[in-house]
Amino acid sequence: MRTTAWMPAPMSMLIASIWIEDGTARHIMDSQLAEFRARQDLARELLPQELLQTDPACMFVWLKLPPPWRADDFAANAKARGVVVMPSSAFAVDRSEIEHGVRINLACATSRAQLVSALRLLTGTLKDRPRALFGTI
Incomplete structure (x- = not known):
């Protein structure tokens, strides 16, 4: 208990220090940022740009949903087709009205090809x- 709760694990700290x-x-971070940028480029290419909010150094994109889509309905429909996205309701902290949108994690796909397939499905x-799909989120 003491070694894990009162201080960082010495072996992990040694490895981190050496790296x-x-x-x-730095090399690992630069590689990850380059992959994030490439995946962001794919999202901007395949999803409607007027609905998309992105940041080149982020593993997520925000997709605003046009009417008549509601965030929970879109997430359920996407999940029924094999792609999981987070509806805006998952980020709500109170009962005020929320924007209908979904957060798409670009890093979950194991390859760029898999990401392209998922983004095309979302488009x-x-x-x-x-479609009304109750209880599928």
């Missing part, structure tokens, strides 16, 4: 008529 000193940590879902 910082020899540049490995297709946007064009469909909402």
Whole structure:
């Protein structure tokens, strides 16, 4: 209990220190940022730009939903097709009105090809008529 709760694990700190000193940590971070940027580019290419909010250094994008979509309905419809997104209701902290949108995690896909497939599915879902799918989120 003392070694894990009162101080960082010594082996982890040693590895982190070595990686910082020899540049490995910088290389890992630069590689991750380059992958985030590439995945952000795919999102901007495949999703409607007027509905998209992005940041090149982020693993998420925000997709605003056009009427008649509601965030929970869109998330349920996407999940029924095999893609999980987070509806804006998951981020609500009170009972005030929320924007209808979903957060898409670009880092969950194991490959860029898998991400392209998921983003195309979401674009297709946007064009469909909402279907009532209760209890599927």
